[in-house]
Amino acid sequence: MTLALSIPSALSARLRRRWLVAAALVLVGMGVVGFWGSVYTHRSFFNEAEARGHNTLRLAIAVLRGHMARYENLPEVIAGFDEIQDLLAAPDNPALIDEVNHYLKEINEQFRSSDIYVMGMDGTTIVASNFDGERPFVGDNFQYRPYFFDAIDGGEGRFFALGTTSFKRGYYFGAPVVVGGETLGVVAVKIDVETIEDTWRGGGDYQIIVNDPEGIIFMTSEPNWLYNSVLPLTRERLARTAETRRYANAELRELPLADVSDENHRLYTIAGNAASTEYLVVSESMPEADWTVSVLLDTSSARAQALTAIVIALLAMAMLILAGAVVIQGRARLRERMQMQRDAKELLERRVIERTAELASVNNKLEEEVAERRATEARLRKTQSDLIQAGKLAALGRMSADLSHEFNQPLAAARNYADNALVLFDRGRIEDARRTVANISGIIDRMTALSRHLRNFARKPNEKLSTVPLGQVVADTVQLIDWRIKASGIDLTIDIPPGLAVMGGPNRLEQVLLNVLANAMDAVEAGEDRRILLSASRKADRVTILVRDHGPGITAGANERIFDPFFSTKGTGKGLGLGLSISYNIIKDFGGELHAGNHPEGGALFTIELNAADIEPIADAAQ
Structure with missing residues (x-):
């Protein structure tokens, strides 16, 4: 793999430099094309959108002018009717007023205008087509x-406004009523503009x-923009608008x-x-109505089309490049490959x-490392075994002073029994002397059992695993520390x-239990609650052993290092700090797990998990 990489790296360095320069030039070129192309395409699509806007604008203005042209001569025609002229000559004639009201209503319905009404010279409405409506103009x-x-x-007279009585928008046409060269009043026709707005709505992107x-x-085709100004609402503009009450x-x-x-x-x-x-705006004025009509086209479609065109152009350019x-x-690779073949053969x-x-040297080093690791592993196993034995001997050493009391007490009792037996023999009380000697024999058996447990505990174990009855191991362990349990009042x-x-x-396993129980006894000796619970249960193919005390528990810092060698929370001279570390490794050798933590209700909790087994005779009791 090194050979395959080194040859192309050596031969194609110059080619890579050329390609980098070419790539930089291409990127610069594409950037220039992209920039100027973006300007051109945006201008092109905006021009196209502007053309569509002008078409829409012309159509909208044509509709407005056609709608207004339908009504612009109507007030002048109505002003020439005899009934209108007679009414303005005699405005207090009730019968004539009623007749003209109905007449105007009929004309309004026929031409589909909004309202038709006649005002006197003072601007007061005399008759109106909506005389019988909810908000008649009569009297306004x-x-x-x-x-x-x-x-x-x-x-x-022409004017667009929001009605002050009807509060409806409309365009007003006014014409004077002239009789004999004298102006008697004004005829006004109001047309509705909302029907025109309805045709504008739903126009798409404009x-x-x-x-x-x-x-x-x-x-407007957008209801939210109604009565909004496209120019700043200065005081002058607001004053001119308020003067005519255009928008009520x-x-x-x-x-x-x-x-x-x-x-x-x-x-x-x-x-x-x-x-x-963003909107593209095209506008045109209607001088006859003093309006400005504008079409606003949403530019998002034009910009999207421009962007798509640029992307397509750049992709096409990139494909060609x-x-x-x-x-x-x-071609360059072909020449390079031929040179590579020549150089590769030599290399x-x-x-x-x-x-x-190199391989011969590495092989020799590997053989040396394998031999060294095997020797190190053998030394490690021996050191581990020695540490376990040292831990046991250290435990025996710590127990020796207290065990002397455990041996001295039955020895003193045996001596007293022996003295009593001599006295009983002298007095001829043979049966009593026999019972006293039997007591001495029981004391000796107890001391022998204790000595045997200590001897077995101190003996180095072999590495073979076997089936271990858990109850027997616990009983032997408790017998070794029974003196301390009684002396400390532990439950x-x-x-x-x-x-x-x-x-x-x-x-x-006895050594592990002894170390864990010893820690539990150390934890409860200084407190009032001296209870310790040792329990076990089986689930599937695993056995869980729990040792829980009611002491102060394990601190956070100690919990992280509790199984480290030589770590101890006890004072100087009270242990080597190897007990739990040795126990941890022993349980690992058994294929199990040893955990330490705190019980939710207080105190420390040690958990030992081992593989379950069926009861079989123990082949080597000293293991």
Whole structure:
């Protein structure tokens, strides 16, 4: 693998440098193409969108003009009717008023206008088509409306406004009623604009707005923009609007827009509920109505199309460059491969010789390491065995002083029994002397059993695992520390089901239990609660042994190092710190686990997990 990598690295360094330079030039070229292409495609798609906007704008203006043209001559025609002229000549004639009211209502229904009404010279409405409606105009004064005073002055009255009585938007046409060269009043026709708005809605990616000279939107395909201004609402603009009461009590606001136009297109961004939207704006004025009609096209579609076109162009350019690079690289690789074959042959011959020598050297080193590791493993096993034995001897050493009392007490009792037996023999009380001698024999048997347990405990075990009756091992362990249990007033509770057995060595398992129980006794000796529980249970093929005390428990720092060699929380001279470390390794040798922690209700809890076994005769009791 090293050979395969080194030859191309040596031969293609110059080629890689050339490719890096070429790649940099290509990236720069694609960046330039991408930038100028983006400018061109955006301008192209925006121009296309602007053309569509102009078509929509022309259609919208044509609809508005056609709708207005239908009604612009109607007030002048109605002003020429004899009934209207007679009414203005005699405005207090009830019969004539009722007749003209019904007449105007009939004309309004026929032409489908919003309202038709006649005002006197003071601007007060005399008759109206909605005389019988919920909000009739009869009696209302509209002299402040431009369509009224423009018509009174002999001009053409036109005005867009929100009705102060009906609160409906409409466009007003006014015409004077002239009789004998004298103006007697004004006829006004109001047309509804909401029907035109309905045709604008659902137009897709564009919106249509119509605003007055003050910039206030009064017709729009977007209901949320109604009565919003595209120009700042200055005091002068608000004053001019209030003078004619054009929008009655409607709340006027400024449209939240920002002008982001570039040198080619007029662009607005308008804030919405969720985010801002960018629009391409095309506008045209309607001088006859003093309106400005605008079409706002959402630019997201045009920008997406422009981006797609740029991506396609760059991909096509990249494909062409890639195809050319493949051809050039193929030729370069062919020349390089031929040179590589020549160089590889020479290099291979040198490497074979070098690698053969290296492999021979490595093989020798491996053999030396294997031999060294085997020797180290043997020394480690011996050291581990010596540590276990040292731990046991250390435990025996710690027990020796207290065990002397355990031996001295029965020896003193045996001496007393012997003296009593001599006295009984002298007095001829043979049966009493026999019982006294039997007591001496029992004392000797007890001391012999204790000595045997100590001798077996101190003996070095072999490495063979066997079936170990757990109850017997626990009994032997307790017999070794029974003197301490009684001396310290410890309450030891043992819960071992009969017939429970594990895989291990009885002597080494006894050493583990002795170390764990010794730690538990150390923990409870200084407290008032001196209870210790030793229990065991079997689940499937595992046996769990629990040793729980009611001492202060294991601290957080000690819990992490409790099984480390030479770690001890006891004072100086009270142990080597090897007991739990040796116990941990013994349980590992048995294929089990040893854990230490704290019980939820307080005190330390040691858990020993071993492989379960069936009861069999122990072949080597000294194991």
